[in-house]
Amino acid sequence: MNLLLVGGNFRTMPIELREKLAFDGPKLPAALTELSARFSCEAAIVSTCNRVEIYVARAGAVVAPDADQIAKFLAEFQKLPYDQIRANLYALANQDAVQHLFRVTSSLDSLIVGEGQIAGQIKKAYEAAQLVGTSGVVLHTLFQQGLAVAKRVRTQTGITRGHVSVSSVAVDYVRQVHDHFGDKTILVIGAGKMGALTLKHLRELNPQHILVTNRSPEKAQAIARECGGQAIPWEQLDDALVEADIVLSTTGAPEPIMTRRRFDDILARRSRGTMVILDIAVPRDFDPRIHDGDRACLFNVDDLKRIQDQTLKERQQHVKPAEAIVEAEVKRFTNDWRRKKNGPIIARLTQEFETQRKLMLADLFPRLNGKFDDKDRENIEGAVRLLQNRLLHGIISALTEETPEPTQHTLLEAMMKLFRLER
Amino acid sequence: MSGMLTTFAAKITIMCFAASYGVAFALELWHFLRPRPILRYIAIGFGAAGLLAHIIYLLMHSLPLSSPTGSLLLLAFILSVFYIGEAIHHGRIAWALFVLPIVLGLIGLAMLREPSETSATGWEYYWGVAHGTLLLMAAVGVSVGFIASIMYLMQLRRLQAKLPPNQGLPLFNLERLEEMNRRAILWSFPLLTAGLLSGFALQAYQGILGQGWNNPRILSVVGLWLVVAILLYLRYRVHARGRQVAIMTIIAFAILVIALVFSHPSVTGGAS
Numbered sequence: 001m002n003l004l005l006v007g008g009n010f011r012t013m014p015i016e017l018r019e020k021l022a023f024d025g026p027k028l029p030a031a032l033t034e035l036s037a038r039f040s041c042e043a044a045i046v047s048t049c050n051r052v053e054i055y056v057a058r059a060g061a062v063v064a065p066d067a068d069q070i071a072k073f074l075a076e077f078q079k080l081p082y083d084q085i086r087a088n089l090y091a092l093a094n095q096d097a098v099q100h101l102f103r104v105t106s107s108l109d110s111l112i113v114g115e116g117q118i119a120g121q122i123k124k125a126y127e128a129a130q131l132v133g134t135s136g137v138v139l140h141t142l143f144q145q146g147l148a149v150a151k152r153v154r155t156q157t158g159i160t161r162g163h164v165s166v167s168s169v170a171v172d173y174v175r176q177v178h179d180h181f182g183d184k185t186i187l188v189i190g191a192g193k194m195g196a197l198t199l200k201h202l203r204e205l206n207p208q209h210i211l212v213t214n215r216s217p218e219k220a221q222a223i224a225r226e227c228g229g230q231a232i233p234w235e236q237l238d239d240a241l242v243e244a245d246i247v248l249s250t251t252g253a254p255e256p257i258m259t260r261r262r263f264d265d266i267l268a269r270r271s272r273g274t275m276v277i278l279d280i281a282v283p284r285d286f287d288p289r290i291h292d293g294d295r296a297c298l299f300n301v302d303d304l305k306r307i308q309d310q311t312l313k314e315r316q317q318h319v320k321p322a323e324a325i326v327e328a329e330v331k332r333f334t335n336d337w338r339r340k341k342n343g344p345i346i347a348r349l350t351q352e353f354e355t356q357r358k359l360m361l362a363d364l365f366p367r368l369n370g371k372f373d374d375k376d377r378e379n380i381e382g383a384v385r386l387l388q389n390r391l392l393h394g395i396i397s398a399l400t401e402e403t404p405e406p407t408q409h410t411l412l413e414a415m416m417k418l419f420r421l422e423r
Numbered sequence: 424m425s426g427m428l429t430t431f432a433a434k435i436t437i438m439c440f441a442a443s444y445g446v447a448f449a450l451e452l453w454h455f456l457r458p459r460p461i462l463r464y465i466a467i468g469f470g471a472a473g474l475l476a477h478i479i480y481l482l483m484h485s486l487p488l489s490s491p492t493g494s495l496l497l498l499a500f501i502l503s504v505f506y507i508g509e510a511i512h513h514g515r516i517a518w519a520l521f522v523l524p525i526v527l528g529l530i531g532l533a534m535l536r537e538p539s540e541t542s543a544t545g546w547e548y549y550w551g552v553a554h555g556t557l558l559l560m561a562a563v564g565v566s567v568g569f570i571a572s573i574m575y576l577m578q579l580r581r582l583q584a585k586l587p588p589n590q591g592l593p594l595f596n597l598e599r600l601e602e603m604n605r606r607a608i609l610w611s612f613p614l615l616t617a618g619l620l621s622g623f624a625l626q627a628y629q630g631i632l633g634q635g636w637n638n639p640r641i642l643s644v645v646g647l648w649l650v651v652a653i654l655l656y657l658r659y660r661v662h663a664r665g666r667q668v669a670i671m672t673i674i675a676f677a678i679l680v681i682a683l684v685f686s687h688p689s690v691t692g693g694a695s
Contacts, residue, residue: 155458155460156458156459158458162588162589163588163589169588172589173582173588175588175596176581176582176596177582177596178597178598179596179598179599179602180598273597273601273664274597274665291583291585292583293579293580294579294583294665295665297582306585307585310587311587311589314587
């Protein structure tokens with residue numbers, strides 16, 4: 001298929017270099033057009049924060065694109081010295097390139113295995129190539145298949161299951177308890193920076209109210225302004241807890257601000273459903289004994305990190321089955337491709353055998369001068385057809401099982417392979 | 424052609440749809456252990472096939488609602504409809520694992536009993552149908568409440584143990600399960616009350632009111648009504664919620680099963 005991949009990722013290139021090599025904005029269509037025109041090939045570029053990869057292919061050509069030329073193009077296009085980038089690039093051809101793309105799309109080659117963004121990024125890269133018109137029969141099939149493989153890996157293994165950031169895990173827990181948020185109140189206690197990202201995620205749930213309290217009223221006001229909430233005095237903390245459905249606590253207090261006894265009094269005043277408390281503070285703000293899973297669900301940093309680690313660990317267990325799927329799909333892809341490539345030759349060969357068989361029989365039967373009846377004729381025709389099929393079987397199998405890379409055969413070896421002759 | 428269909432329909436037995444539901448359950452279990460979307464689709468296919476066989480069986484045999492077999496099979500049928508509907512609407516949730524054991528249990532109980540015929544006619548017959556239908560619809564509510572309660576307790580257990588949010592069976596969140604339970608109980612109570620009153624009215628018409636109070640089915644229906652009434656009281660007056668309500672709903676379902684298993688000699692209405 002004359003497919004070549006030249007690129008680098010977070011393992012081979014530092015972030016500074018990846019930033020310089022990124023194809024953002026109008027650079028991408030320009031580079032694709034230039035690549036296709038200069039090398040007379042199909043082209044697609046995968047450019048994300050963790051990788052820059054150029055895929056080029058020449059379907060019917062004898063000569064495959066050259067890796068050094070593509071690397072030189074990359075350096076020239078991004079205005080970087082060739083020597084500076086070449087050592088950081090890898091080049092893979094044909095089956096290896098197919099395998100690489102399938103692994104990347106299935107997020108097996110990602111910084112965080114199982115992350116969900118990469119398949120979307122690959123799809124965008126493919127769509128960009130389609131838009132510019134640089135994807136042809138090879139890249140079209142390759143990328144389509146790559147996305148299908150990613151879907152298969154995602155659905156048949158648990159590699160993408162769960163979240164791996166503390167704030168996402170926190171929101172996952174909130175969603176385990178609450179169903180709709182339009183009638184919910186979020187209470188933010190303190191002004192710790194660690195809670196900022198979690199608050200951002202919680203705001204995306206569109207709660208009815210966000211209340212913010214802090215020992216410093218100015219800080220409370222500032223955060224309330226930032227998140228579109230309402231600042232309340234620190235003295236009203238207990239009242240606010242009575243009304244809150246979700247609590248995000250991030251104070252810098254050296255001691256817990258909420259003891260079990262104090263919280264029991266608050267619970268006694270509550271008529272609302274289960275309260276989810278996300279205690280992101282270190283040291284912790286809430287007494288851990290508050291957690292009962294029914295009236296109050298308390299999750300602290302350790303809980304959230306434990307889930308994060310567990311998720312990553314669990315994902316690792318799915319790597320092996322995912323790799324097996326990729327392996328099988330690569331094999332299937334290359335076999336399909338070979339069949340497609342050799343199909344016309346096989347068809348011509350079969351046709352030629354068929355013609356020769358018919359000619360031979362048409363010549364034979366008149367010469368036998370009516371010595372055989374119809375049944376004998378049928379038997380002879382059947383035997384000749386069987387012989388033809390047996391001869392063709394070896395040849396067709398040899399063509400479909402052809403190794404991906406061109407191999408040098410002597411005439412004798414080729415004969416032995418085509419006719420399945422053992423030494 | 425219609426003759427062939429009738430012959431085919433007549434050959435459908437309880438085992439046919441019980442086996443279909445059983446296969447659907449096994450496939451769903453397999454899907455849980457080794458997720459394959461195709462397994463879920465095949466499971467729904469088997470569930471739907473079971474449902475079709477189930478409805479044909481019910482139509483062909485016209486089992487009376489007053490008989491244990493009739494009410495058990497009809498309740499199992501309605502729950503199967505609920506399963507298929509929810510499996511299509513909320514495909515993420517493993518409905519088959521929660522609903523089908525109940526469906527299979529109800530079918531199993533029905534198979535233990537001999538189908539009985541109704542001898543009632545006229546007004547008495549229709550009154551009996553109304554009574555049976557009301558109790559059956561109430562039973563649907565209690566069963567759905569039971570499914571929601573089991574899911575609720577599982578979700579609660581998971582939160583108490585702080586297990587990873589996406590680990591294990593996919594379930595609705597606590598709030599939704601509580602809402603589902605609340606609606607099911609709210610649906611059941613008036614139907615149960617009306618069903619109970621219609622039963623008493625029928626007894627009064629037959630001149631046997633006050634007799635047979637020691638009958639297990641009357642006792643269990645009254646017991647069920649009491650438990651559901653307590654449930655409503657707990658929820659709306661005491662503002663009890665969550666675990667307590669879930670456990671009470673499970674008790675209500677257990678009483679419902681007892682009520683369904685026992686026959687009701689004083690009510691002779693039937694489904695046509």
